[in-house]
Amino acid sequence: MLELVELTKVYPGATAPVVALDRVSLTVGRGEIFGVIGRSGAGKSTLIRCINLLERPTSGTVRVDGQDLASLDTRALNAARRDIGMVFQHFNLLSSRTAFDNVALPLEIAGRKPAEIAPRVAELLELVGLADEARRYPAQLSGGQKQRVGIARALANRPKVLLCDEATSALDPETTIQILDLVADINRRLGVTVVLITHEMNVVRRIAGKVAVLERGRMLESGAVYDVFTRPQSETTRSFVAETVGYSLPAALRATASRHPGVGAATLLRVDLTDAAAREPLVSELSRRFALDLNIVAGRIDEIQGRPFGSLAMIAAGKPDCIETAIGHLRQRNVHVEVLGHVPADDRPAA
Amino acid sequence: MSRQMIDLLLEALAETLAMVGAAGAVAIAAGLPLGVLLLISGKGHILENRPVNVVAGALVNAVRSTPFIILLVAIVPLTRLIAGTSIGTQAAIVPLSIAATPFVARLFEAAMREVDPGLIHAAQAMGATRLQIVLKVLIPEARPGLMAAATVMLIGLIGYSAMAGAIGGGGLGDLGVRYGYQRFLPEVMAAVVVVLIVLVQAVQSLGDTLVRRYSRR
Known part of the structure; x- marks a missing residue:
């Protein structure tokens, strides 16, 4: 046209x-x-x-x-x-x-x-x-x-x-x-x-x-x-x-995570939720299958063209190798996951 | 004041009204297209044309720089050509029109310049021709400003017409000069001034009413 x-x-x-x-x-x-x-x-x-x-x-x-x-x-x-x-x-x-x-x-x-x-x-x-x-x-x-x-x-x-x-x-x-x-x-x-x-x-x-x-x-x-x-x-x-889908992580948490890059016992992840990922019970699945404790610290889910669209920031706590596997599992299913760092027990900001 | 004086005053008022009315009508009829031309031939406008704009602008400025009393006598041959005579009320209409036209054209130009350029863009986006933009957008949107401009011009003409006596045009100004000043009749002078004040007030009030009536902003 x-x-x-x-x-x-x-x-x-x-x-x-x-x-x-x-x-x-x-x-x-x-x-x-x-x-x-x-x-x-x-x-x-x-x-x-x-x-x-x-x-x-x-x-x-x-x-x-x-x-x-x-x-x-x-x-x-x-x-x-x-x-x-x-x-x-x-x-x-x-x-x-x-x-x-x-x-x-x-x-x-x-x-x-x-x-x-x-x-x-x-x-x-x-x-x-x-x-x-x-x-x-x-x-x-x-x-x-x-x-x-x-x-x-x-x-x-x-x-x-x-x-x-x-x-x-x-x-x-x-x-x-x-x-x-x-x-x-x-x-x-x-x-x-x-x-x-x-x-x-x-x-x-x-x-x-x-x-x-x-x-x-x-x-x-x-x-x-x-x-x-x-x-x-x-x-x-x-x-x-x-x-529109922006949110900011608590500053202290982000600072701590960025001082400790990579996966640890408590890893800060950002998971983008688009289409399928947003419709599935992702959190409980990860929790059950990989024996992780997931604590959502920030997030926002919105809609574009009637399709869900957003992202969640969460702390995954568990065995580091289980966390690695879980990340791999998500990526395999085309879910974008970003590891923002980990939060060691002795450097955890006061919640 | 004697009956005779009142008759003279009424006659002079009629002459002034005739001169101002006729010259005002000519000035509006000729000044509007001239004002449009001055505006739209300008830089970035819908009929941008530098030579036309410069020549029209120079012509307008030249006439406006000439003192009216000089214009009045300088164009006598032209006056004779148009009015058939170079003296009298009818003859005075010619120089009055010529003086008022460029004056009001500039005022019209300024009034139309105030029209939001966005309206011209909107009309262009609708596929309007230049003539349509002038007739349907510029003039109607500037109407209150155009009316205010015409009012200013008419009042200016009332002032100019006082000099028409120099070529036997008659009118209130002429009456004031000949009877009030040259014959030492201060009551005639006072009467002339009072009538002129009332006339100007009336024109201004009429103009203001029209401007208000057409203002939609």
């Missing part, structure tokens, strides 16, 4: 040129929700604005539904843009128009007749749950309501692609969830392909199926959200994962 090939954008900087995007390639399938995550300054905004050519890429190709946008003349580009809806962080609604008239704007621009516009706008406001607010001006609406108007407006011309540029970043957490669920619902009902950029892991985790991680204009990794976040390849991705 959407294909970016070797997309590069260079801005003439004050001293040296600034590379905002460095040969970014990605493909978004029809009906997918594709998230692009990155810290501020990673190039996300430039990337999404290159998709509808609000920014002209320095080099590379943007293909939407097979059409190379850069090759189009102004008239054809304007027609192609009607197939790409866009939702903005700061809503960008016209303050002089009511909610109804804001949603009508793209239809007016597309040259539709007023008789066609009115029922379509009513239908769209219904879709986003704002039928009762049609006559209100943006200044009279809450942030969440404004973004609903923004979404209705973006969908007016029945686009094939919906671009969300930090669409929830100006909203409070509760409203963010409502707006994300609305986008996911629209994606299911209308089959529209969604590309969203964000700096929030929770946004990607909640609705995206695929994700690309962007840093300093480069794409670090991409793939199915679950795979990328359960097997992060880059430090940036790991830090995003830590934001």
Whole structure:
């Protein structure tokens, strides 16, 4: 549906040129929700604005539904843009128009007749749950309501692609969830392909199926959200994962363990729980089979795409060779285990 | 004040209103496209064109730097060409329009510059043409500011129109100079000043009301 090939954008900087995007390639399938995550300054905004050519890429190709946008003349580009809806962080609604008239704007621009516009706008406001607010001006609406108007407006011309540029970043957490669920619902009902950029892991985790991680204009990794976040390849991705499933070990315990690397009679382990590992009674199995006493000291289990995902830190106490065997057993079953060190009896921090 | 004086005052008021009204209408009609051009031909805007921007800007600045009393007589040939005469109320409308147009164009430009660039991006993302962006986004969104600008321009025109007497344009200012000053009739001068104050107040109040009415922010 959407294909970016070797997309590069260079801005003439004050001293040296600034590379905002460095040969970014990605493909978004029809009906997918594709998230692009990155810290501020990673190039996300430039990337999404290159998709509808609000920014002209320095080099590379943007293909939407097979059409190379850069090759189009102004008239054809304007027609192609009607197939790409866009939702903005700061809503960008016209303050002089009511909610109804804001949603009508793209239809007016597309040259539709007023008789066609009115029922379509009513239908769209219904879709986003704002039928009762049609006559209100943006200044009279809450942030969440404004973004609903923004979404209705973006969908007016029945686009094939919906671009969300930090669409929830100006909203409070509760409203963010409502707006994300609305986008996911629209994606299911209308089959529209969604590309969203964000700096929030929770946004990607909640609705995206695929994700690309962007840093300093480069794409670090991409793939199915679950795979990328359960097997992060880059430090940036790991830090995003830590934001949602992160927990910190008690500092004294971690210090003690790091002074005594390797396995001992009481070994501090971190076990990543993904898929199967999270569904099985792992702890009691280890305890029974390898005669270990397991003491969970920290942990968090969450969900990505409805699949369990998390990690536990525990102290395994028992015979060191039994602990080794247990670790081997877990690894054999593709469970990621990290030995953080051991805690000798005479150096155990006061609990 | 004599009946005759009141008649003169009313006549002068009518002349002032005619000059300010006609020149104001021309200035708004010509100043809005000129203001749009000044804005959108600027750097990074939707019709970026440096030569056009520089020439339009220089022209506007040149007219605005010319003192009105000089403009009034300097363009007499043009006035004659347009109005058919170089004296009288009708003739005065020509230089008044020419002075007010670049003035209000700059004010319009400034008002439209205040429109959030994000709205222009949103319209572009919808596939809007440049004309659509101007007509459906820039002008409607700047409407309160445009109205405030037009109000300032109309009040400026009331002041300029006092000089129209120099080419026989009549009006309140002319009445004040000829009767109040040259014939030593201070009560006429006072009456003229009072009428002008009331007129300016009325225009300002009307303008403020319209600005409030269209402000949705």
